[in-house]
Amino acid sequence: MFEDRIQSEELRAKIVSADEAASLVKDGMVVGMSGFTRAGDAKLVPHAMAKRAKKHPFKISLLTGASLGHDTDKILSEAGVLARRMPFQVDTALRAAINRGEVMFIDEHLSEMVEQLRAHQLPPVNIAIIEAMMIHKDGSIVPTTSVGNSASFALGADKIIIELNTSINPDFEGIHDIYIPEARPNRKPVGVVKPDTRIGTTSIKVDKNKIAAIVISDVPDSPSLISPADDATNAIARHLTEFFLKEVDQGRMDMTLSPIQAGIGTIANAVLTGFVNSPFHNLQMYSEVLQDSTFELFDAGKLDFASASSITLSEACAARVFPNIGRYKDRLILRPQEISNYPEIIRRLGIIAINTALEADIYGNVNSTHVGGTHMMNGIGGSGDFARNAYISVFVTKSVAKGGKISSIVPMVAHVDHTEHDVDVLVTELGYADLRGLAPRERAPLIIEKCAHPDYHDILRDYFDRACKTVGGQTPHILEEAFSLHEKFKKTGSMLG
Ligand code: COA
Numbered sequence: 001m002f003e004d005r006i007q008s009e010e011l012r013a014k015i016v017s018a019d020e021a022a023s024l025v026k027d028g029m030v031v032g033m034s035g036f037t038r039a040g041d042a043k044l045v046p047h048a049m050a051k052r053a054k055k056h057p058f059k060i061s062l063l064t065g066a067s068l069g070h071d072t073d074k075i076l077s078e079a080g081v082l083a084r085r086m087p088f089q090v091d092t093a094l095r096a097a098i099n100r101g102e103v104m105f106i107d108e109h110l111s112e113m114v115e116q117l118r119a120h121q122l123p124p125v126n127i128a129i130i131e132a133m134m135i136h137k138d139g140s141i142v143p144t145t146s147v148g149n150s151a152s153f154a155l156g157a158d159k160i161i162i163e164l165n166t167s168i169n170p171d172f173e174g175i176h177d178i179y180i181p182e183a184r185p186n187r188k189p190v191g192v193v194k195p196d197t198r199i200g201t202t203s204i205k206v207d208k209n210k211i212a213a214i215v216i217s218d219v220p221d222s223p224s225l226i227s228p229a230d231d232a233t234n235a236i237a238r239h240l241t242e243f244f245l246k247e248v249d250q251g252r253m254d255m256t257l258s259p260i261q262a263g264i265g266t267i268a269n270a271v272l273t274g275f276v277n278s279p280f281h282n283l284q285m286y287s288e289v290l291q292d293s294t295f296e297l298f299d300a301g302k303l304d305f306a307s308a309s310s311i312t313l314s315e316a317c318a319a320r321v322f323p324n325i326g327r328y329k330d331r332l333i334l335r336p337q338e339i340s341n342y343p344e345i346i347r348r349l350g351i352i353a354i355n356t357a358l359e360a361d362i363y364g365n366v367n368s369t370h371v372g373g374t375h376m377m378n379g380i381g382g383s384g385d386f387a388r389n390a391y392i393s394v395f396v397t398k399s400v401a402k403g404g405k406i407s408s409i410v411p412m413v414a415h416v417d418h419t420e421h422d423v424d425v426l427v428t429e430l431g432y433a434d435l436r437g438l439a440p441r442e443r444a445p446l447i448i449e450k451c452a453h454p455d456y457h458d459i460l461r462d463y464f465d466r467a468c469k470t471v472g473g474q475t476p477h478i479l480e481e482a483f484s485l486h487e488k489f490k491k492t493g494s495m496l497g
Pocket of ligand 1: 379
């Protein structure tokens with residue numbers, strides 16, 4: 001039943017097949033598509049685009065909120081449709097195409113891309129493809145499980161294609177808070193003063209004449225791919241709990257902590273789930289993606305409110321939460337990603353940011369994106385928006401990867417996403433290093449002792465000692481040896497040699 005979800009007869013006349021809608025996308029266009037961490041993505045039109053491209057090749061620049069589900073990035077990249085892609089992805093096939101140099105990937109802070117669009121620093125979006133759960137009489141669009149960049153794409157594009165998803169629980173309407181910052185100069189402050197502040201509207205107000213096509217869909221979001229907690233992630237959660245208890249003990253916080261942001265992926269989700277068994281209570285989240293852990297904390301009575309840009313759940317959690325979203329509705333807000341990740345709000349609310357590193361170095365610089373320093377993993381996502389502006393910026397990682405052949409603590413990270421200035425606390429399953437107020441020469445021994453795997457202690461200590469003795473400086477490094485562990489891994493398959 002889609003009729004009652006399109007409240008204008010004039011708009012109902014615009015219903016077409018996915019193939020017909022896809023034919024509106026032309027070679028060379030900039031396409032802005034909904035979708036953020038596999039949630040609320042357009043599901044039918046992009047696949048129809050890939051089908052068409054196999055017969056009649058064409059290329060586009062694809063902009064989204066963040067990552068997409070339904071193998072959309074894989075299917076589009078394999079069909080040769082993607083010339084350029086930004087600002088984030090997590091797909092294995094697209095990742096390979098990026099690393100072969102076939103797709104130009106612009107790895108961008110999630111809060112920033114639509115600012116660049118509005119300021120004409122990027123070519124304008126020609127067509128927006130947006131998933132919606134409802135289209136009102138005036139043409140305004142109610143998004144689904146994510147907001148991402150959908151509002152700015154829809155407002156800025158020449159034409160809009162809507163995928164109306166009838167599988168979305170009607171109770172989702174009212175969860176969204178759509179607000180677009182005013183134009184510069186004289187932009188007023190964005191008025192979010194608490195995670196539950198509403199400042200906008202519950203739908204995206206577009207000119208209905210721009211709606212060029214509507215495609216009916218009932219395809220649910222792809223489930224998230226996170227793995228369950230394991231001994232290492234449980235230990236990371238325990239160390240973080242210990243750290244926060246110390247903060248409470250020292251009078252810097254109370255047991256409700258400060259609003260929490262937690263990054264994507266298995267580790268951040270497991271760490272947050274670990275808070276179910278912590279003594280903290282009446283927690284709040286001001287984050288960008290809500291994973292299973294958010295709803296586990298709600299159900300455990302630990303979490304009072306969660307604000308983000310998307311909800312991305314495992315199959316089991318989605319089956320439990322989405323049919324009952326009405327029960328959580330008054331404790332949830334989904335915002336545009338530039339507001340969920342707005343640097344000034346993050347600083348003002350005093351966010352505790354918990355993000356994941358691929359590797360960190362002995363001085364606290366973090367690489368979250370480039371395997372071996374060269375090959376793209378996923379992208380920086382929102383981690384930079386939060387880490388730089390957080391009240392406490394925490395990075396978590398397991399001390400080793402690939403069965404111990406890679407140390408996550410290295411002399412110098414082979415790519416820097418988060419500088420030492422943006423990293424307050426580093427946590428592995430072995431312990432935490434509180435880096436606040438410490439100089440590089442104080443940080444290194446602490447990180448090695450608390451966070452590095454014992455198999456790598458001697459190698460890292462030896463490097464640091466010799467760097468201090470032979471080179472010196474504020475941040476001692478023997479430059480010709482700084483990547484020796486990475487090189488050893490390349491040559492032998494293990495950083496231990
Ligand atoms: N070198 C090479 N590979 C490494 C590595 C290292 N130093 N550390 C981890 N890996 C590999 C793991 O072995 C694993 O590989 P697999 O998928 O083949 O098993 C993969 O990276 C993911 O690691 P995992 O330990 O499962 O962590 P995760 O699922 O929590 O993901 C990141 C970790 C860093 C990839 C992920 O959090 C990310 O993309 N972060 C950047 C974006 C971000 O922080 N966004 C936050 C706001 S949304």
